[in-house]
Amino acid sequence: MSAGEQNHLLPYARREDFHVGRATELSGRARFFYRCLEILPGLASWSTLIGVVLLSVYAPFVAAYFVIAFALYWVLKTAFLSYHLRYNWKRLRHHMSLDWQPMIERFPYQDFYHVVILPFYKEPAEVIEASLAALSRVRYDAKKIIVVLAGEGRAGEHAAEIGATMRERYGSHFGHFVTTVHPGDLPGEMAGKGSNASYAAERVRVEVLDPQGIKYNQTIVSIFDIDTVLYPDYFNCLIWHYHTAENPLKSSFQPVPIFNNNIWEAPAISRVVAMSSTFWEMVQQERPERMATFSSHSVSFQALYEVGYWQKNMVSEDSRIFWNLLMANDGKYNVIPLSYPVSMDANAAPRLWQTIGQIYKQHRRWTYGVENLCYILYHFTRNKNIPRKQRITVALQQAEGYWSLVTNPIMLFILGWAPIFLGGQEFHQTVLSYNLPIVVRDLLILAMFGLVISSVISLTLIPPRPDHRSRFEYLVMALQWIMVPATMIIFSAIPGLDAQTRLMFGKYMGFWVTPKVALKQK
């Protein structure tokens, strides 16, 4: 990219390594440093897990006390997170009950345009149509909405056909309806949502914003997964938060993704995993200083333009765009939680084993977001304009997050028993050895009360029961939370460890597209 083409970028975003995706894209010492950072998360996680095993063998008493301390920490952490969850649930319900339209009257929102980017790959027409239909029903001036249906060239004729069909059905409803097909063979790009979305954003800039004279700082881009179904007041809520934000051009806006579109058709394991992801986002909504953007989110076009849109060479572009913006703005960038939902599909396939496989792969992709930690640590050593305290705090928070994601469930539910089996006869005959499983069990039962809260909240977030579903299923939905210890290990810790190990050995992952199918009603 020439210097002239880079003029719109913020100074830090003009660095050659600003959009670094992996160590192999760098050279010299920077490459070595970045490679070390890629090794770090996996090394830390494996060291912890192996360390607990070794401790159990060579110092079982210390290991036993560590396990008790860890179980107690887990109980209190559960209480802490449950409090945040419950609070956000209250706020979410309040926001859903509000009539946002009168609330935005005092703002000059009529000057604003919303670009809605819907990247898709091979998803069936009914999934795309459901999203567009919901978009057409929002309580907002549709003429201020620019829909970009962003197909992927790798999908063949499918993208163009879907684009044409949807344009015919919905083209006249919105201010603009743009269809794009992202070429599959552009140099320096990885196949994935980021490259497709960036291509679409640039096309809409060239084809709509510039010709129409629409200001970038009055354009809010919302990027949604193709299965996203909007609630009616999404844009009103977004506009309210945008105009009340301290610095809206330096902020991203994060709704709560609720994976409940197909919740009545999805199997229990899929529901638990999906709702757990929702709950995690709800918890994060109450501690925004730890937030990064995730999945569907909104951001001003100007902010995007200043960093060259989403990264095209990596997997977790939805979070990376926030880190790009944070670095380019010297740390003066934040995420504003909307506490307003968007509905998406729970990951489910026609067969249970397919569902389990899909969930595993999806979570491995999500947890591959650990590549962002390398990016953060790398640029924190480069961009000294970001306050040191902020760099240290953010680095520790993110590192702890990725470390605990992988290690905590395994330590708690598997390695917690290691001292008993590996501790030797001398340990085995002690009261401590006999009391360890009892104390840990009792603490975990205490922690299960957090699941009761989850169970109650989840029941309030599901769509109305279809006529063909039995009332008995409410009971199943309440009891399904007993699976959480297993799902935490199978769909959180193990895929996370898988992702970190791949990164550690330089086996970089590509973008795996979660299949979105319309499940048949049972």
Place this chain on the structure above:
Amino acid sequence: MKPIVEPLAYWRRKVIFITLLLAFLFSLPAFMFYATGYRYDIFSGSPTITATGGLYIAAEALDSSIYVNEVEVTNARVFRNASYIQGLEPGLQRVHVQAPGLHTWVKNLSVYRHIVTEAEAFNLPLVPQVRLVTEYRTQSDEAVFMISSTTEDLILPISSSSIPYIISTSTATSTYRLSTEYALLYDLFEVKASTTKRALKVPAVPFSFSTTTKAEEIEQATTTVVRNNVALYQLGEEVYAKALGTGRQIPHYFCTSQVEIKSTLGDELGEVLEVEKGELFFEDTLNELSNNTRECRTDIRIDRRGQEVFEFTFLPENANLVLLHLEDGIYVVEIDDRSWQNMQPLYQSTDIEMLVYGGSVFVREDGLIFEVLTEIAS
């Protein structure tokens, strides 16, 4: 106009965080002390912290009750057949395990602070439980018992069987088929009778605790039975159990932990733990437990009540209990010799033959073959 429900205030989050952090810091020592065996008696006149120990009692019998010093223990079952009793003050504890219709198992066990004393209780039926293995069976596989006045008198008073069989007074056997089980057991008894001597008259060797393995002892033994790294052998008139393995392979009753020795010998541990009078130091406890090592002996003599041992072996599927065929019957004796060795009769009679085959104990008496059951037949 703005939403009423504001985002969670930072100060509020901080207060909750600090509260939970304090809860963690204050409750963690309590959990650690509790798990190590310390108990705080708030209701006593002068509340004190006591270092306690525990008992782990395995009891196969269903519906068995455990009593420690005559007090029934409840809510202590950790598995279907095992109970963990904690919070016991150090010292000698008398443990009863009893169940309706079964012999009571009684043992005095020493409890040491921070240590769990393990024991395996066994409770054989008060009335021997037998299954008659008949020579003939019906076409529908029911046992047929050819009755005579003498055999009926023999079985009924001393034993109980819930296995149904048909009593036949007829000697006509054409409608029945020969039982293959009977034929096999009959052959086995015959082979055994022709190859074994009933009594071994070898000069007795005085009993002593041995701390080293003497391979020649086993070599001298006429018969050796090995199971799970424990060998049973006979020297003279005595039967011994020898631990063959190392480390965890050695059953707990062969060993004494260092902590046990110190507690028993005189409060060396107390000196380590109590730096000042009445003050217990957690770190010292940890060090003490970490340095805890076991001292094991290798041989335990099996109690034979002064009778001649005709035969000995392990009780099927068990390496802690010995089956002894003595002069007045068949007994089960535990190897564990802390306090006394519990001995319970399995089948009492003087002129019998014993056979252990396929995980079962069989007896031949007056030409009849019985399977002797170790639990009450359902």
